Amino acid sequence: MRYSLIIFLLLFNAANTLGGEDSLQRKGNTVPLHLGHDYGNEKSTLELLQHQEDALKRDTTWLKVGGAFRLNNLYTHYEGQTFPLGTFLRNEWTWDTWRLNVDAYSEGIQLSFEYRFYPTFNTHFLKYGWLGYQFTPGTHLKMGITQVPFGLLPYASHSWWFQLPYYLGLEDDHQMGFHLSHEADTWQVDGAYFLLSEPRGTNEATFGAFSTARYSYDVVPVPGNSNIERHQVNIRLAKNWSAHETGLSLQWHELYNMQTSHSGSHWSAAIHHDGNWGPWNLKAEAIYYTYNDVRNDSGEVLDVVQMGAYGFGTYDVANSAALYVLGLAYDIPLKWGPVSQVQLYNDFTLMQKFTAAPAGSTGRYRKSQQNVFGALVSAGQVYAYFDVAMGYNHPWLTNAFGGNALGTGRGLDYRQPVSALNPTATDPGWNTRLNINIGYYF
Incomplete structure (x- = not known):
């Protein structure tokens, strides 16, 4: 938390230096300073990514400072159990996160970054941080930690939760490199090259490996399995027509073992559609991915890779699968005190795995599913997600956090690894979490 205090003091000092004015003096010119942002009424605008794209098209000099403070309440029903109030990560109120956002533009160059703090888990990290340059009104380049151009953008989801691809590094992923985007008439083409995953932040060792202190889910090194992602290439083509977008995405990257110098690979493809009909929004996506010849430190080919984020322990991910994503939302404008809009939504993902488990026919990999029904309530600068996940x-939605859920699937004893004596459960059942996230965005 010492870093939080340092940043707060710097901002406080900056505010005093400004003397309450809304401008900065630079080289004798006035630079507008905007405190806060217009966050709109949906997830894509609430997380600022749409504003960054619009800002690249401006030709004035400006600076924006904003952020968010969020609280979270959860109540869970996992493996047939409920928990008394005050149980950590089962039935409690928590301080979810606070974040700092800075965006600036001057002489053709844009700066944008977001840093996040998660006090409950004692972890903090950079979500993104990049410099942008606009070559033409339709062509711009981002350099730094940027969002990967893959599939539905900026999100495949409407809820506070993400769709299942996020937990596989295939939604709202951020990497270190270069992203070039070009718009022409109704077409948009994105190409990107990323040298490495985003740099890790800081986390509490009792929660998980230091390599997992990051926002995006990546293949991360752990003892006995020293693979990292590098040399990633992305191509995305999208066609905009009326209030709809249809697109195709391709991705490839190397899996490099830092102990053995062996290289495997990953590739994935996605088709997507994002459509609007009046107050209705539909997000649909199909993804296929595979990991090829990825090996552990002993040289054994892996049926699962280890992925992690948020400072928690890593978990198994099947090395080949297809995901089917469908999300539907409906906007309801309101004039009820401070409440201006409610967005109702339902987001669903099915993950069908293609890897054969080592336990034989009784231990084949089982499908994973996620469904989130909920509402986003907008009231001034306060936004609240009410979700049934x-x-x-x-x-995530289990008493045995992480583990083999996205790999083989849970065993008959969900707390133990799958083996010949503990084959995968044919029907592990559904777990449920009621989640309320209330945030003040400034």
Whole structure:
């Protein structure tokens, strides 16, 4: 938390230096300073990514400072159990996160970054941080930690939760490299090259490996399995027509073992559609991915890879699968005190795995599913997500966090690894979490 205090003092000092004015003096010119942002009424605008794209098209000099403070309440029903109030990560109120956002533009160059703090888990990290340059009104380049151009953008989800691809590094992923985007008429083409995953932040060792202190889910090194992602290439093509977007995405990257110098690979493809009909929004996506010849430190080919984020322990991910994503939302404008809009939504993902388990026919890999029904309520600068999240062979929605849910699927004893004596459960059942996230965005 010492870093939080340092940043707070710097901002406080900056505010005093400004003397309450809304501008900065630079080289004798006035630079507008904007405190806060217009966050709109949906997830894509609430997380600022749409504003960054619009800002690249401006030709004035400006600076924006904003952020968010969020609280979270959860109540769970996992493996047939409920828990008394005050049980950690089962039935409690927590301080979810606070974040700092800075965006600036001057002489053709844009700066944008977001840093996040998660006090409950004692972890903090950079979500993104990049410099942008606009070559033409339709062509711009981002350099740094940027969002990967893959599939539905900026999100495949409407809820506070993400769709299942996020937990596989295939939604709202951020990497270190270069991203070039070009718009022409109704077409948009994105190409990107990423040298490495985003740099890790800081976390509490009792929660998980230091390599997992990051926002995006990546293949991360752990003892006995020293693989990292590097040399990633992305191509995305999208066609905009009326209030709809249809697109195709391709991704490839190397899996490099830092102990043995062996290289495997990953590739994935996605088709997506994002459509609007009046107050209705539909997000649909199909993804296929595979990991090829990825080996552990002993040289053994892996049927699962280890992925992690948020400072928690890693979990198994099947080395080949298809995901089917469907999300539907409906906007309801309101004039009820401070409440201006409610968005109702339902987001669903099915993950069908293609890897054969080592336990034989009785231990084949089982599907994973996630469904989130909920509402986003907008009231001035306060935004609240009310979600009922349900998971089937899900790494988060369970008493056995992480583990093999996205790999083989849970065993008959869900707390133990799958083996000949503990084959995968044919029907592990659904787990449910009621989640309320209330945030003040400034």
